[in-house]
Amino acid sequence: MRLLDIFLLSLSHVRKSRMRSWLTIVGVIIGVASVVAIISIGQGMQENVQQRLGSFGADIITVIPGYFRATGVHSEMHTDRSVSTSSSINLTDKDIKVIKQVPGVMYVNGLVSGKADLKYDNEKTVVSVTGVDTSIWRLMDTTGIDDGRYLQAGDSNSIVVGYNLAHGTFLQSMTLNRPITIGNKNFRVVGILKQSGGFGGGSDTGIYMPADLARDVITEKVSNNQFTSVVIKASDASLVEYIKADIEQKLMSSRQVNPRTKDFTVIASALIREQMSSVTETLSLFLSAIAAVSLIVGAIGIANTMFMSVMERTKQIGLLKAIGAGEQEIMKLFLIESGIFGFVGGIIGVIFGAAISLLIPYLGIQALGIGGDMRATITTGTILFALFFSLVIGILSGIIPARHAAKLRPVDAIRYDQ
């Protein structure tokens, strides 16, 4: 029997018992829709995390003062409070020298960050200022210059501003060489950065100037040889984990602290990103597993319907065999039928699942406390996977009933009394 004819015969059964067919299909729809929605939410979650952490380069390591415990954020020092002064929180020239000697470290940039008052065109605001090592910063910056130039050695009153600060913050956009007052000192814009977006997007609204000048203008007190953070570029992104450990070790000994009294933190964003990814991956896998349960229930529904069909149609199976159909043809007849249930359920389920995914952002649920609304990303891969999977599930659930039907002896089937 030709496959098309078997298919049409299967279809005639699906059409004839419409109510039962639809109920069976609904079971699959629920399963597929929930799997699609949850996979999409999981992917959206991962993208969210990636985007928020993405603007940090994979080869960047940051050292900041204070120690952050994994169980909640402690920015407090672990040394005796009464002894600590604001100046001792910061990192020093000495630390930078130590870090520079760690193998695999390519560039080290000591930063002086803080807030400062800004006056431009009779408008006032508070901005975040980052003082940088002018010779190193241009080598490490990943944002890029939109207009003008980077800072260079010898700049005395020059600043580079972030894209969003230049465009859109003030009534009049900043242009090169415009005078700006920051913390009562006069500056001149020599460069505007490109828009970076993303989580590390401090650069979009920040101001960059030589570290010495920053110490004078920011409201926080930072002594001459001190820095609020140190940014390090590793020579190779794959070595970040080892370099990070090495820096930690060397700084601990130079600062004469032990793991319990540690007063600084070394952060490798690539590692954080990896960890976050594995958390979200595990989470979405777990949710998918729950959704898969409903898909299994759908599959059992198909198997149940197929078994009932085989029972009901025993005489017809006998008839088909009497007029020349073989085991293979009977088998195909039932498998195609269960495949139709799976596939149709899959198509409608994908549509429902996609609809749910599209509605998610409008629910305004906060995602995982990392900020940003929960969202879902539907990919062609997800859709194809769902369609393929539901077809396979349909066929698999039909195998046992179909075998049962195919093995019926014609003489028994014909005499079967309903």
Next chain:
Amino acid sequence: MNIIELDDVWKVYKMGEVEVPALRGLSMKVKPGEFLAVMGPSGSGKSTAMNMIGCLDIPTKGRVLLEGQNISSLSERELSRIRGKKIGFVFQSHNLYPTLNALENVQLPMRIHELREEDIWDRSEELLELVGLSKRGRHYPSQLSGGQSQRVAIARALSTDPSLILADEPTGNLDTEAGKEVLDIFSKLNARGVTVVMITHDEKIAARANQIVRMVDGKLAA
């Protein structure tokens, strides 16, 4: 050559520990062009005989030859093919495939045997006309009377141009008038040279055949 030849056929069913012989050395022949009625009371083994003649089952002992070929030597699939090709079945009830209309029912065996699409349509329409139902082609079995269903079943049995039409109590569920119409068709077909074997317990119906064999206790009455 005989279309069907049963040679000392035994069929023993096992009911748990007990062995029940349904056929005890049945021998008979069906020659081309015959219109044969197999008669017998219930329990005489005529249903089992029908299974043997129709090659739906293989004997415990003895030989069943379909056009000279021993069916015990064939695989399940081969037997299924040959049976579908050489024998056209008309059962007592539930003959038609309920999800297909009359025309599609007639086409079903031809589709199983993968005939050419054109031939399938030509022949199915021709056969429905032969049984007087050309206007009912689009009707589903549930929309047909018992007599009409049996006539569609006969048309279907003829579709692969078989050597033998095997009918099992074909009028069992019909009233006298509809039964007569069905039997008339068999007579007409036989007159055209189609070989017909009919299994029945009814003397009046058997009387329409050209030849009657009677079964008692799993073999032909002496």
